[in-house]
Amino acid sequence: MQSLGVNVIFDGNNLIRLGEGLWVTMRIAFSSALFSMVLGVFAGIAMSARFKPLRLLMRLYLETVRITPVLVLLFLLYFSLSKIFYLSLSAETVAILVFSFWGTAEMGDIARGAVASIPLHQRESGLALGMGPAQLYAYILIPQAARRLLPAGINLVTRLIKTTALVSLIGEVDVLKVGQQIIEHASLLRNPMAPLWVYALIFLLYFAVCYPVALLSRRLENKWRN
Amino acid sequence: MNAPLLDIAGLRKTYGEREVLRGLSLRVRKGEVLVVVGPSGCGKSTLLRCINGLESIQGGRIRFHGADIAAAGTDWRAVRQRIGMVFQSYDLFPHMTVLGNIMLGPLKAQKRGRKEAQAQAEALLERIGLLDRKDAYPRELSGGQKQRVAIARALCMNPDLMLFDEVTASLDPEMVREVLDVMLELARRGMTMVIVTHEMAFARAVADNVIFMDGGVIVEEARPEEFFERPSTERGRKFLDTFIFTPTHNEKEIES
Numbered sequence: 070m071q072s073l074g075v076n077v078i079f080d081g082n083n084l085i086r087l088g089e090g091l092w093v094t095m096r097i098a099f100s101s102a103l104f105s106m107v108l109g110v111f112a113g114i115a116m117s118a119r120f121k122p123l124r125l126l127m128r129l130y131l132e133t134v135r136i137t138p139v140l141v142l143l144f145l146l147y148f149s150l151s152k153i154f155y156l157s158l159s160a161e162t163v164a165i166l167v168f169s170f171w172g173t174a175e176m177g178d179i180a181r182g183a184v185a186s187i188p189l190h191q192r193e194s195g196l197a198l199g200m201g202p203a204q205l206y207a208y209i210l211i212p213q214a215a216r217r218l219l220p221a222g223i224n225l226v227t228r229l230i231k232t233t234a235l236v237s238l239i240g241e242v243d244v245l246k247v248g249q250q251i252i253e254h255a256s257l258l259r260n261p262m263a264p265l266w267v268y269a270l271i272f273l274l275y276f277a278v279c280y281p282v283a284l285l286s287r288r289l290e291n292k293w294r295n
Numbered sequence: 296m297n298a299p300l301l302d303i304a305g306l307r308k309t310y311g312e313r314e315v316l317r318g319l320s321l322r323v324r325k326g327e328v329l330v331v332v333g334p335s336g337c338g339k340s341t342l343l344r345c346i347n348g349l350e351s352i353q354g355g356r357i358r359f360h361g362a363d364i365a366a367a368g369t370d371w372r373a374v375r376q377r378i379g380m381v382f383q384s385y386d387l388f389p390h391m392t393v394l395g396n397i398m399l400g401p402l403k404a405q406k407r408g409r410k411e412a413q414a415q416a417e418a419l420l421e422r423i424g425l426l427d428r429k430d431a432y433p434r435e436l437s438g439g440q441k442q443r444v445a446i447a448r449a450l451c452m453n454p455d456l457m458l459f460d461e462v463t464a465s466l467d468p469e470m471v472r473e474v475l476d477v478m479l480e481l482a483r484r485g486m487t488m489v490i491v492t493h494e495m496a497f498a499r500a501v502a503d504n505v506i507f508m509d510g511g512v513i514v515e516e517a518r519p520e521e522f523f524e525r526p527s528t529e530r531g532r533k534f535l536d537t538f539i540f541t542p543t544h545n546e547k548e549i550e551s
Contacts, residue, residue: 193349194386198400198452199376208403212390293390 074262090247101168109176116181134174160241183214223286307354317511333508379449387433419447439470
């Protein structure tokens with residue numbers, strides 16, 4: 070049994086450490102997702118604004134975020150900007166800022182698309198009832214857009230969760246980093262199977278986080294269909 | 296002689312180079328039903344959309360209750376609460392129940408009390424025969440039922456004027472009647488209405504005045520019995536002829 074090397078997972082406090090790493094991953098992912106969702110709605114409204122300069126600005130923002138690797142944004146904020154402006158931001162704060170910056174742009178584009186897909190007549194029916202722009206969004210456009218953006222929105226959240234794996238590169242100890250540390254230590258003990266077991270477990274942990282999110286979205290979709 | 300509720304003079308509307316309404320004038324008195332007919336693309340739907348500010352206008356004036364609502368600085372939200380509009384494609388809000396649809400305007404735009412608004416909404420549903428469907432969602436209704444709810448939704452704002460934009464045009468034939476009946480009943484109760492329609496028999500029955508539009512101008516304006524019996528213009532005659540069919544069996548050569 071010893072030769073299978075599965076014990077690497079249970080050695081010492083490895084499980085607890087992995088759990089702590091997972092908690093860091095989840096904290097970053099879900100904080101960013103929450104910020105992205107809320108700010109993304111406003112970004113989406115700004116992207117469909119009638120004021121053209123605002124639309125152009127939002128376009129620039131979206132394109133910038135899309136063509137820049139997230140890793141570059143992480144490095145930029147963590148290693149240069151925060152040093153230049155004498156900010157002492159923790160790696161976790163930097164990660165949440167960068168992922169929210171990225172997620173807001175993507176969520177904004179999804180929200181813009183969802184609002185644009187609502188027939189013009191819905192807007193006009195609301196106007197004809199004497200409703201103002203804010204009421205139009207609050208009672209007619211956003212509730213309908215929410216149903217339409219759900220699949221793409223959930224997809225974004227799972228992408229956020231997966232992309233948080235990059236945070237180890239700015240020194241944050243997330244679940245993946247903990248796994249690597251465990252593997253390094255195990256290799257000293259000549260356990261050649263350690264990477265397999267550790268990564269398999271990490272795979273399962275990511276699945277355990279992402280799957281409920283997907284499940285929740287399916288629930289909501291079914292509920293809204295009725 | 297009381298002042299007209301709606302008084303339009305010299306109304307012009309252009310889309311870029313294309314002039315859709317070319318200096319159009321009309322008056323509607325309180326309690327009057329004006330029916331607007333004409334070939335597709337003659338500008339009759341655009342006319343309705345200009346009256347409640349869904350389209351900007353390039354010339355002329357639109358007086359409603361004596362005030363020029365086409366002038367700059369018009370509070371369209373306030374005006375639209377007094378002008379109800381029903382569209383061809385009904386456009387109920389799909390995420391709300393029938394009752395929710397009808398009460399949205401009164402609750403949010405007019406800030407009325409829930410109890411009072413609901414009582415009126417239910418009374419309206421009773422009138423159009425759909426009270427038992429008040430908790431249904433729009434997709435559970437037939438086209439005719441949806442359009443009746445859309446009318447009730449506009450009526451619940453207690454408008455002074457109702458605009459109907461080809462409200463039966465996308466309905467199956469057997470559902471047209473139930474919608475027209477609701478409108479006839481409204482006319483009987485003295486609601487002021489401007490109706491754009493292709494239903495000529497209905498137009499004749501409901502109208503106090505008929506306007507025949509073509510090419511962005513009013514070609515003919517007459518009492519319904521005059522217009523439908525003896526149109527005074529060639530264009531009017533031609534238009535009415537498109538609704539008449541000569542039976543073929545008189546001319547058919549049947550080989551024996």
